Amino acid sequence: MAEKNQLSGRRFFVVTLLNAGITVVEILGGLFSGSLSLLSDAFHNLGDTFSILIGYVAHRISQRTEDERNTFGYGRAQILAALLNATLLIVVSLFLIVEAVRRLSQPESIDGGLMLTVAVIGLLANLISTVMMHRGSKHNMNMKATYLHLLSDTLSSFGVIIGALLIEWYNITIVDPIITVLVAGYIMFESWPIIRHAIQILMQGAPDIDYDAIKADLKAIPGITNVHHLHAWMMDENRIVLSVHVNMDDMKLSEAERLYRQIEHVLKEKYHVYHVTIQAEDLRGHDEELICNDSELHEQHEH
Known part of the structure; x- marks a missing residue:
């Protein structure tokens, strides 16, 4: 049964495994290479794993029919999940920006080759996950928040690869925290409208109609x-x-x-x-x- 915005059990399982696996790889790679942007990508992937789990559970809850406890049904479970996931993204992004600013004043040595290898692996895994979660992201706030997690990690992986190349070729280590700030800023920019819209719905805000x-x-x-x-x-x-x-x-x-x-x-x-x-x-x-x-x-x- 092909329902709009519905995740199959197999898709959920595959995306969760991909994100959990790449999180472990990137944490180890970030620690051994000294790359903050690689660690930031790992934290985003860890957030993705929780995001997918939360989004999936909320989606299942929202499918429950109306009853005496919720006469309008359980559809707002997905709004709560979207709010939680978007808020988590902003909190993690703020933490990474603070750490990146510290790195700007206190640069650290980075193994560009290891950073590049792990970033390429992360990019491939993130691309697969993003494509799998794309369906339904335009019509469902919960799916959009989860998809945004994955998309942000894909962009972050691109940034990490560019940074790794600059470090490997020219030893420009300052590019690592700069990329971290840019990616974190983009994620916050994209997350805020989800938070604002979710709060509006939970506050029973009026729809935009004439x-x-x-x-x-x-x-x-x-x-x-x-x-x-x-x-x-x-x-x-x-x-x-x-x-x-x-x-x-x-x-x-x-x-x-x-x-x-x-x-x-x-x-x-x-x-x-x-x-x-x-x-x-x-x-x-x-x-x-x-x-x-x-x-x-x-x-x-x-x-």
């Missing part, structure tokens, strides 16, 4: 006189939930249900809303704004 257009489209349906008290939030990066109060002409319940179906059709087809809750009203709230402040509304009802 609310005035929604109001106009719904009011254009015959029988609807006004739309107000709208709330919209994201369950994950792909699912939008929306609730809205709709003023309707006085009619039978069977007639109102036909309007409900029209409203749901407009919201799902045009605005890609996953779940819609509609509250029908006659005159109540007719003069309220589309985006209504709940605290003010409760105060009005109390008075």
